[in-house]
Structures are given as C-alpha cells and as structure tokens.
Amino acid sequence: MEIIPLGDSALIVRVRERFEDAPEETLDExxxxxxxxxxxxxxxxIELAPAYTSVAxxxxxxxxxxxxxxxxRAFDWLSEQIRAAVGRRTxxxxxxxxxxxxRIVEIPVCYHAEFALDLDRxxxxxxxxxxxVVDLHCTAEYRVACIGFVPGFPFLTGLATxxxxxRRDTPRKEIPPGSVGIGGAQTGIYPLRSPGxxxxxxxxxxxxxxxxxxxxxxxxxxxRVLFRAITREEFAAFAERTAAKEALKR
Amino acid sequence: xSLIVERAGFFSSVQDLxxxxxxxxxxxxxxxxxxxxLRVANLxxxxxxxxxxxxxxxxxxxxxxxxxxxxxxxxGEFDVHAGVTPLPAGHAALVRPGEELKFGRPQIxxxxxxxxxxxxxxxxxxxxxxxxxRTNFGGLDGRALHDGxxxxxxxxxxxxxxxxxxxxxxxxxxxxxWVSPAKxxxxxxxxxxxxxxxxxxxxxxQFTSEPFAVSPDSDRMGARLDGPELKREDDVSLISEAVAPxxxxxxxxxxxxxxxxxxxxxxxxxKIAHVITVDTGIAAQLRAGNHVCFSEVSLSDAHRLLLERExxxxxxxxxxxxxxx
Numbered sequence: 001m002e003i004i005p006l007g008d009s010a011l012i013v014r015v016r017e018r019f020e021d022a023p024e025e026t027l028d029e030x031x032x033x034x035x036x037x038x039x040x041x042x043x044x045x046i047e048l049a050p051a052y053t054s055v056a057x058x059x060x061x062x063x064x065x066x067x068x069x070x071x072x073r074a075f076d077w078l079s080e081q082i083r084a085a086v087g088r089r090t091x092x093x094x095x096x097x098x099x100x101x102x103r104i105v106e107i108p109v110c111y112h113a114e115f116a117l118d119l120d121r122x123x124x125x126x127x128x129x130x131x132x133v134v135d136l137h138c139t140a141e142y143r144v145a146c147i148g149f150v151p152g153f154p155f156l157t158g159l160a161t162x163x164x165x166x167r168r169d170t171p172r173k174e175i176p177p178g179s180v181g182i183g184g185a186q187t188g189i190y191p192l193r194s195p196g197x198x199x200x201x202x203x204x205x206x207x208x209x210x211x212x213x214x215x216x217x218x219x220x221x222x223x224r225v226l227f228r229a230i231t232r233e234e235f236a237a238f239a240e241r242t243a244a245k246e247a248l249k250r
Numbered sequence: 251x252s253l254i255v256e257r258a259g260f261f262s263s264v265q266d267l268x269x270x271x272x273x274x275x276x277x278x279x280x281x282x283x284x285x286x287x288l289r290v291a292n293l294x295x296x297x298x299x300x301x302x303x304x305x306x307x308x309x310x311x312x313x314x315x316x317x318x319x320x321x322x323x324x325x326g327e328f329d330v331h332a333g334v335t336p337l338p339a340g341h342a343a344l345v346r347p348g349e350e351l352k353f354g355r356p357q358i359x360x361x362x363x364x365x366x367x368x369x370x371x372x373x374x375x376x377x378x379x380x381x382x383x384r385t386n387f388g389g390l391d392g393r394a395l396h397d398g399x400x401x402x403x404x405x406x407x408x409x410x411x412x413x414x415x416x417x418x419x420x421x422x423x424x425x426x427x428w429v430s431p432a433k434x435x436x437x438x439x440x441x442x443x444x445x446x447x448x449x450x451x452x453x454x455x456q457f458t459s460e461p462f463a464v465s466p467d468s469d470r471m472g473a474r475l476d477g478p479e480l481k482r483e484d485d486v487s488l489i490s491e492a493v494a495p496x497x498x499x500x501x502x503x504x505x506x507x508x509x510x511x512x513x514x515x516x517x518x519x520x521k522i523a524h525v526i527t528v529d530t531g532i533a534a535q536l537r538a539g540n541h542v543c544f545s546e547v548s549l550s551d552a553h554r555l556l557l558e559r560e561x562x563x564x565x566x567x568x569x570x571x572x573x574x575x
Contacts, residue, residue: 004444007496007524008552012444019489049273049492051516056492058273061527061553062560071557072550148490148516151276151385155490192385209275211375211387217275 001033001086003079010058011075013037013082019052019145023157026053027145031222033086040085042078043067050221051146052155057082102143104224107189109138109180110235111202118168118199122182125165134229136160137180137201142187142225152191152209152217156225159187171197178204180227191217202227205238251317253366255399259310259353264370264389264401265363266302269378273515279495280380280388282363283470283511283534284431287324289563290424291365293570294322294342296407301369302379304395306362309353311395315345319403320367324424326359326432326535335418340429342420359432359535371404383470384512422573424566432535435461437543438508439529441552443498443521445488453481457522458546462506466538470512473536479504480522490518496525496533498544508533508542526552528559 002014015030034050037057044063049056061074068077111119111134123130142158149155164185172195175181179190181198190196191208208218219225230238255262267288268281282288282305289299304311309328322342323330330336331352332343339362345351353362372379372390381389390399423429446454462477480500493499497509499519508525510533525533526547536542547555 005441005524005549006444006492006521007494008441008526008549008556010492010494012491014491047271047273049515051491052489054489054491056273056494058270058494061556065553065557071553074553075549146490146516147274147276149276149514151272151278151382153276209385211277211382211385214376215275216272216277216376221274 001083003082005075006056009061010056011078013055013057013086014053015055016053023145024143027143027157027222030055034221036085036088037082040081040088042081042085044078049146051148102222102224103220104226105219106226106228107204107206108230108234108238109202109204109227110230110232111138112232112235114232115179115203116201118181119201121168122163122165122199122201126162128162133163133201136163137182137187138227138229142227144219144221144223144225146221147217147219149188150190150192150194150209151211152219154188154208154219154223154225156187159185161185163187165199167197168199171195175200176203178206178208180204203235205235205242207242251368251403252400253316253319253403254314255311255395255397255401256314256350257310257312258395258397258399259306259312260308262304262306262311262395263381263383263393264302264372264379264395265305265381266379267300268380268511269376269382269388272376273492276515277376278382278384278513278515279511280378280382281511282380283361284325284363284531286428286531286559286563287431287534288363288365290340290428290566291322291324291363292369293567294340294420294422294424295320295365295367297365297367297369299567301365301404302372302389303363303365303370306353306364308360309355309362311353311364313351315347315349315351317347317403319345319406321345321351321364323353323362323364324429324431325362326356327430328356328362329354330362332418337419338423340423340426342422344418356432358434360537361534366403368404368406371402382512384514422570425562428531431531433532435541435543436532436536437545438525438533439547439552440498440523440525440544441547441549443523444491445520446522448482448484448520449500449522450481450483453478456480458544461541461543464536464538464540464542468536468538470510472510472513473508473533475506475508475542477505480506482520488518488520490516493517493521494524496527496530497521498523498525508536510534526555528552528555
C-alpha cells in the first residue's frame with residue numbers, strides 16, 4: 001500500500017498497482033479499505049472516494065495540522081492514521097467474514113434500434129449478429145469499479161471480451177441520458193445528456209443521477225449490475241410511470 | 251428580497267465554497283475558483299465567509315438592487331461602479347434601493363467574486379448553493395445567469411450600516427494579495443504529482459523553468475497550457491484515479507492542463523504536479539495569452555503557507571468585528 005499526495009489537501013491510498021489481473025479481488029480489497037477508512041473517522045478527513053486500485057482521501061489540511069500537533073508533519077501524521085486504520089483490518093478477522101455483500105442492481109435496458117445507434121457497428125467489429133451482441137451484453141454480470149467521468153456514470157467491469165469495440169472516431173456531441181454504450185473493453189451508462197465517443201447499443205429508462213436525492217447516484221462502487229432486456233413498449237411504460245411519479249412529487 | 255440581473259455579462263454564476271461529500275458519486279467540487287476572494291468579500295459585508303455570492307467572468311454584469319445592501323468584491327482588475335461611484339476591490343459599499351452595480355471588462359485577470367450582505371439565497375443542493383455548470387444543478391436553475399434573472403437574497407445580519415462606516419464606501423480593506431490576486435504572468439507554486447518520476451529529466455527541468463501560455467480553450471474545468479512538450483519516459487497507460495482542483499495532468503499531446511473547480515473527479519492522464527492551495531486564487535485569474543511559470547515547493551511548505559494564510563484571515567476577521575462594534 002502506497003500513500004501519495006494529491007496536492008496539499010488530498011491524497012491517494014494506492015492499494016494495488018494493477019487492476020485487470022484480478023478485478024474482483026482488487027475491487028473487494030479497495031472497497032474494504034474504503035469502509036475501514038470511513039469507520040476510522042480520522043480527524044480532518046472530509047471525504048473518501050474509491051477508484052479501481054485506490055481510495056482518494058480529501059482532507060482539511062488545517063484540521064489535520066491541528067490534530068497532528070506538528071504542522072510540518074501533517075501528511076506523515078495522516079499517513080500513520082491511515083496505516084493504523086487499515087492495519088486493524090487484518091487483526092480483526094471477523095470484519096473480513098462479516099463484510100457486507102455487494103448490492104445487486106438490475107437495470108432494464110431496451111436494445112431497440114431506436115436507441116441502439118451503434119449496434120450494427122459493434123456487430124460488424126465483433127463479427128457477431130446484432131442479436132448475439134445483445135444476448136452477450138445482457139447475460140453477463142457486471143461490477144461497478146467506480147463512478148466518475150460525469151456524476152453517476154458507472155465504469156463497469158465484466159464486459160465479454162468478444163464485445164470489446166473501439167470508441168467512435170468522432171465522439172457524438174450529445175448523447176441522451178440513459179444511453180448504454182461500449183467503449184473499448186468497457187461498458188457503461190450515460191446518466192446525463194453529455195458528449196461521448198462510446199458505441200451506443202441501448203437505453204435504460206432508469207435515472208442514474210438525481211441531485212435532489214441522497215445518495216444522488218443509483219449506483220456505487222462495488223455494486224453488481226445485471227442488465228435485463230426490455231421491449232420498446234416496456235421502456236415507454238416505464239418512462240411514463242417515472243414521469244407520473246415526478247409530477248406527483250411536485 | 252431579491253435583486254435583478256439587468257445584464258448577466260459574459261459568464262456569471264452563483265457560487266459558494268463548493269460541494270463536498272459526493273465525489274464517490276462523481277460530483278465535482280464546483281464553488282468559487284478563488285475561495286479566499288469570496289471569503290474576504292463575504293466578511294467585508296458582514297456575512298459568514300461561506301455565503302453564496304457571484305463569480306463574474308470577464309465582467310459585463312449589471313445588477314439592480316431592490317433594497318439596501320452592502321456589497322464587496324475581490325478578484326481581477328475590473329472597473330466596478332456602485333451607482334456613479336467607483337468601487338475598488340476589497341472595499342464594502344452601501345447600495346441603495348434602485349441603485350445599480352456594474353462590472354466593466356477586466357484589465358488584468360478574468361474573474362471577480364461579489365458578496366452581497368445576506369448572501370444569495372438559492373436552495374442548497376447536495377449541501378451547497380454552488381452552480382454545478384457541468385451537470386447543471388445547484389445555483390440558479392443549474393446554469394449561468396441570464397439577462398432578467400431575479401436572484402433571491404437572504405436576510406442581513408443586523409443593519410447593513412453596522413458594517414464599516416456610514417460613508418458610501420468603507421475605507422477598510424483586506425490584504426492586497428487577497429483582494430487583487432491577478433497577475434499577467436504569474437508564478438504558481440507546485441508540489442510533485444504522483445507521476446512526476448514518469449517524465450524525462452529534461453521535461454522536469456523545463457516544467458519548472460519555462461513559461462507556458464494559457465490557451466483560449468480554458469474554462470472552469472481547467473486551464474489548457476501550451477509550452478515545451480512534456481515528455482514521459484514511457485507510454486504505459488495508467489489506471490484512472492482521483493484528480494483534484496489544482497492537479498496538472500498531461501495528456502498524450504504533452505500539453506498540460508491545470509484543473510480547476512469544475513474538473514471531473516477521476517482521470518487517467520499522468521499527474522505531473524499540483525498547484526498549492528494558497529496559489530489557486532492566482533490560477534483562477536489566468537486568461538488566454540497570459541504566461542505562467544511553475545516553481546516547486548515541498549508539501550510541508552504548502553501546509554505552512556496555508557496555515558499562515560488562515561491565521562492572517564482570522565486576524566482580519568477579528569479586526570473587522572472590532573471595527574463593527
């Protein structure tokens with residue numbers, strides 16, 4: 001484990017050097033350390049955020065300096081606190097056994113041609129039929145490695161190697177919210193209207209980011225994700241129900 | 251009570267000290283790019299230092315007040331008028347009902363922060379009134395101001411006249427470095443980034459000795475810089491990890507990007523260095539054509555400077571409260 005400054009008010013706890021070699025194991029370890037650090041409630045720590053192989057810690061340098069008693073050693077003091085919090089993990093075997101299982105989130109996706117603008121491109125590149133692409137995509141089990149790029153955007157691991165397709169040469173200027181895409185060896189869902197270069201193969205009627213809710217994102221790092229194929233009619237019905245709910249809220 | 255945005259200017263938005271606690275969901279910091287400027291302006295008008303104010307980019311903003319308020323601003327070299335009276339940076343002024351406050355174009359720098367007694371009372375979203383301009387929430391309808399907008403103002407603490415003096419413009423001001431931080435060709439102090447050692451020795455030497463020009467393609471997400479090409483020892487692709495405002499990342503083009511408050515939460519480009527917190531206010535003033543140099547300091551120097559600044563701010567706060575009583 002390495003602790004590296006990210007400026008003077010944040011740092012990165014790098015748990016492992018590589019991710020692809022053992023994604024599941026790496027993610028479990030990173031999330032466990034994320035939880036350990038969260039429960040340690042180290043003075044001056046503002047927030048934590050996991051990503052692939054690391055956990056970022058954002059802190060109030062003034063509070064850390066105060067808590068450490070030695071302003072010149074604020075970073076060293078914080079590093080010691082982090083190592084102590086993470087060290088506790090190995091001594092307490094029960095915490096390893098009792099560690100909570102990841103949530104499973106099922107996401108309905110409509111792979112209808114209207115939403116699957118690049119399905120043919122993916123089929124052509126992977127030398128599969130469009131139907132096979134959809135089947136492969138919605139039968140795999142995915143895991144959220146981290147949330148980023150835009151709020152609520154899940155970087156998912158678990159895409160069938162066969163489905164890997166290079167990003168589009170020219171990114172689209174605007175992608176509708178809920179679009180499901182493949183970019184290289186990754187798959188993800190665009191939570192918001194945004195530009196993007198991934199190949200679009202479907203759309204979910206679910207809202208992945210809602211700043212009026214807490215937590216504001218549907219998914220979090222570590223979640224297991226299943227895609228369930230829905231028809232165009234189901235998509236429309238779902239969208240309608242959501243709209244009605246929103247109207248009621250107002 | 252409220253105030254009317256007669257002209258929104260080039261680009262103005264509601265900002266406070268930013269949003270914390272939601273980075274794990276990909277939510278950016280947002281907030282005033284120069285937090286000390288907003289804090290000092292707020293203290294000058296009798297607000298809590300974290301009250302929401304306006305961030306004004308390239309001026310052109312014109313406001314009309316409906317009730318009596320104290321105002322103060324800090325930032326670049328702007329011509330500002332309260333009614334017909336020029337209002338210099340870092341001085342509180344009393345604005346009367348119906349009176350206008352106007353920001354001209356900046357001579358040096360590009361941004362200013364305006365505090366109004368009572369603060370801008372938009373609803374906090376995810377713990378902050380800042381506008382998230384990338385995702386479009388917070389602030390006023392999640393967007394930059396438009397002509398004709400009406401901004402809600404909060405209740406003032408005591409009478410506005412309790413702050414400073416009965417003169418239109420208070421003679422009291424904050425330290426010059428805080429109220430007018432803009433420089434044409436600044437030196438920004440940096441500490442080493444996680445991937446410092448991945449760059450060639452000559453690149454590291456150039457990075458800390460040669461000037462970089464600020465590109466017009468810069469915004470609240472980051473300032474794009476053009477100078478000597480920053481070359482790496484290898485081209486191994488890195489796993490995405492956290493970035494933060496102040497991070498200087500280097501994409502394959504070799505042209506560095508200095509990330510600012512609206513930057514995304516994670517990135518995969520190598521991080522060569524980070525601008526220290528006390529210099530982020532200077533970075534927030536960079537505009538196309540400026541040249542910036544980087545000078546390396548240690549992490550403990552960065553912390554010592556931050557502590558000193560905070561102690562000085564505390565003295566300033568106490569000084570103001572003594573004057574008000």
